[in-house]
Amino acid sequence: MELTLHRYQITGANWDEPFAQASYESIIREMNLLPFQGQETENMYGFACCAHLNNAIYGLFIQKHPQILTDYDPKTKIEIKQTLVDSGKYLFIIYPNNREIYFQHKRSADLPTTSQILQRFVGILRQVFSKTNKYIFTDLTPIKEEIDREKIVTIFYKESDEVLEMEFTDFDAELINSEKIKRDGKRQLYFNPKEEYQEGMEEAAIILATNAERASIKAKQGSNLKKDPITRAMLEGSRSPTKIVYKRESTVYTDSSITNDREILTIESTDMIASIESIIERLSNKGETRPKNERDKDKDKGRLRLFDS
Numbered sequence: 001m002e003l004t005l006h007r008y009q010i011t012g013a014n015w016d017e018p019f020a021q022a023s024y025e026s027i028i029r030e031m032n033l034l035p036f037q038g039q040e041t042e043n044m045y046g047f048a049c050c051a052h053l054n055n056a057i058y059g060l061f062i063q064k065h066p067q068i069l070t071d072y073d074p075k076t077k078i079e080i081k082q083t084l085v086d087s088g089k090y091l092f093i094i095y096p097n098n099r100e101i102y103f104q105h106k107r108s109a110d111l112p113t114t115s116q117i118l119q120r121f122v123g124i125l126r127q128v129f130s131k132t133n134k135y136i137f138t139d140l141t142p143i144k145e146e147i148d149r150e151k152i153v154t155i156f157y158k159e160s161d162e163v164l165e166m167e168f169t170d171f172d173a174e175l176i177n178s179e180k181i182k183r184d185g186k187r188q189l190y191f192n193p194k195e196e197y198q199e200g201m202e203e204a205a206i207i208l209a210t211n212a213e214r215a216s217i218k219a220k221q222g223s224n225l226k227k228d229p230i231t232r233a234m235l236e237g238s239r240s241p242t243k244i245v246y247k248r249e250s251t252v253y254t255d256s257s258i259t260n261d262r263e264i265l266t267i268e269s270t271d272m273i274a275s276i277e278s279i280i281e282r283l284s285n286k287g288e289t290r291p292k293n294e295r296d297k298d299k300d301k302g303r304l305r306l307f308d309s
Contacts, residue, residue: 001266001269002266003104003272004263004264005093005104005263005265006102006104006142006261007100007102007142007263009099009141010101010140012137012139013099013136013137014134014135014136015135018097023132023133024052024057024096027128027129028057030132031047031050031059031128032050034046034124036062037120037123038064043065045062045063045121047059047062048060049273053276054280055095055097055284056093056094056280057094058091058093058273058276059092060090060091060092060272061089061092061120062088062089062090063087065087065088065111065112066110088106088108088110090103090104091276092104092121103118105262122140142261143261144261145261146257147257149240149241149257152255152257153235153241155255156235159246159248161226161249162224162247163224163231163246164245165216165243165244165245166225166231166241166245167214167215167216167243168212168214168216168234168235168237168240168241169213169214169238169239169240169241169242170239171208171209171215171237171238172237172238173209173237175209175237175238175239176188176236179236187202188232190202190229190236191229192227197229201229201233204233205234205236206237208233212234215238216243217231240257243255243257244256253265265282
């Protein structure tokens with residue numbers, strides 16, 4: 001199951017100190033006690049399955065919505081319509097100490113728009129926080145993270161166990177020479193350990209970078225591009241690798257050089273709550289290690305205005 005979680009900064013927060021254990025417990029209790037909101041049964045929304053793990057609060061935001069099923073009576077052939085109340089489930093994970101929220105995004109013609117769903121979520125979240133030690137916040141801001149060439153190269157050679165897919169643009173033969181100079185004149189290891197192939201492969205990489213404008217490559221099922229010499233040649237000559245899909249510790253990740261405000265995770269189970277421990281572990285490894293000043297420095301850029309302060 002593929003899970004898309006968008007990342008938001010909590011802005012206008014009135015807390016600076018880390019949350020105490022009692023604060024987590026109070027917030028969870030308020031979330032689970034808060035009745036579903038809304039005046040019409042089929043349009044009600046609220047929290048479910050809320051708990052906390054380490055420094056994260058998690059749960060499901062439920063948005064009930066009507067589904068109209070159309071059928072025909074087999075005898076009279078008259079159209080029959082039946083309205084059922086279904087529920088959209090959105091996983092959320094809150095890191096109060098980092099002032100960050102991950103909220104699941106998914107598309108559905110039957111559900112309200114993403115902005116409406118998010119506004120309802122934040123509205124009742126503000127209620128819960130304000131009842132708990134008077135925690136106040138005003139807005140959510142999408143967190144933007146730029147993944148540049150250097151980061152993709154690091155992922156390819158050092159952070160990935162397997163590379164499944166890559167996309168490249170802006171090829172430049174001069175880049176191959178400049179990268180070689182950075183390595184004190186050493187060639188990239190296109191083949192390993194076949195040293196006799198290196199010179200010819202470097203020449204091929206230069207020719208490719210001279211002639212190519214854009215390229216993409218995807219591994220066959222069960223295969224791995226990490227040590228593929230052609231993939232390495234493409235990466236060596238591309239000033240703007242735009243995408244890498246890779247595995248680390250059996251988990252599939254996608255990173256892009258396009259400004260990124262989301263995490264796309266693959267989980268084995270369709271039960272998000274049952275998989276929450278591994279999800280939080282993966283997100284914590286990214287979010288908890290980012291310095292606070294780095295998280296806050298662009299908080300006013302790309303602001304998603306949900307409430308007037």
